[in-house]
């Protein structure tokens with residue numbers, strides 16, 4: 159059982175001074191305290207109406223967030239953005255700006271899936287209302303971010319309990335449905351206190367914060383009730399060319415060089431230095447097969463999304479998705495900044511990469527794709 163649900167680490171914990179990188183010449187030095195001293199007041203952010211937990215926890219030992227008390231423990235300022243202060247692994251921002259990007263990404267994923275989830279029949283069956291004294295169905299959203307998927311699920315399944323866990327509170331600017339509950343927790347500390355408690359477990363775009371995806375997957379098999387559904391999605395952090403070929407890392411003077419790709423490769427270096435999640439999530443489908451009869455069915459779908467509406471033969475829907483991807487990338491480029499600077503890249507270098515990559519994507523200077531990968535699995539209804 160996790161003993162501490164909200165640990166405070168000093169800024170120093172985030173400033174490593176030596177890294178393995180293919181771009182060491184571009185590495186700068188991080189400041190002593192891990193901040194740039196620009197001082198965004200995190201309490202200002204908190205006043206924007208972060209949600210509190212409306213319902214008691216499934217487990218009384220769990221920690222429920224209270225904005226008035228806990229904001230300063232869970233969040234800190236880093237290079238002008240607000241980030242979580244408890245995880246060594248995850249370092250994208252946790253502020254209103256980032257959560258509005260996540261809302262846009264949620265809209266994009268909804269369009270890509272034609273709804274809130276794939277494996278729709280399995281999910282609807284798992285979440286069908288139950289007769290007393292059976293407990294009503296429950297959904298766990300791991301790394302719930304801005305909470306938008308949870309809120310949509312809570313509206314679609316008003317009889318179900320929707321629980322989100324995240325390192326940081328969601329920046330809700332309106333009250334969440336009463337069947338939504340937010341917990342602040344680090345999934346790397348373990349999930350087994352939720353054994354047999356959920357009918358759907360959803361993990362969207364969280365891989366880079368996961369210390370061991372395989373361990374988490376093993377725990378999810380315990381957390382799900384028989385017949386329950388695991389749903390995962392993540393973006394690739396790779397770029398694909400117009401012929402759908404993976405773009406390799408290239409030097410600035412090489413033909414085919416793009417700033418967008420340079421920025422992605424730098425991000426990959428910086429993320430890898432913090433944890434293996436980036437490389438692990440592509441193995442999810444293989445691990446589901448390895449886990450064998452614990453699942454009665456499994457599936458995977460991969461989608462290449464144009465980074466901007468550059469294709470000539472797009473439907474209205476494809477065009478809309480590609481425009482959302484373009485906007486999402488432009489905002490994501492700024493979200494990378496604290497992580498890249500903490501890794502040790504020079505401020506001028508990060509600025510140059512970011513500005514050029516945003517310009518390339520905004521003006522569609524290259525025909526690029528980003529890949530998303532969706533997996534699902536249904537837990538066996540009979541003991542295997």
Ligand SMILES: C[S@@+](CC[C@H](N)C(=O)[O-])C[C@H]1O[C@@H](n2cnc3c(N)ncnc32)[C@H](O)[C@@H]1O
Nearest residue numbers: 248260301302303324325344345346362363367
């Ligand atoms: C890129 S966001 C995705 C949010 C949401 N799932 C979505 O798809 O819009 C990743 C979220 O996972 C959370 N996260 C990352 N690592 C985590 C961990 N170890 N435990 C709990 N939450 C984590 C982050 O705080 C962040 O809110």
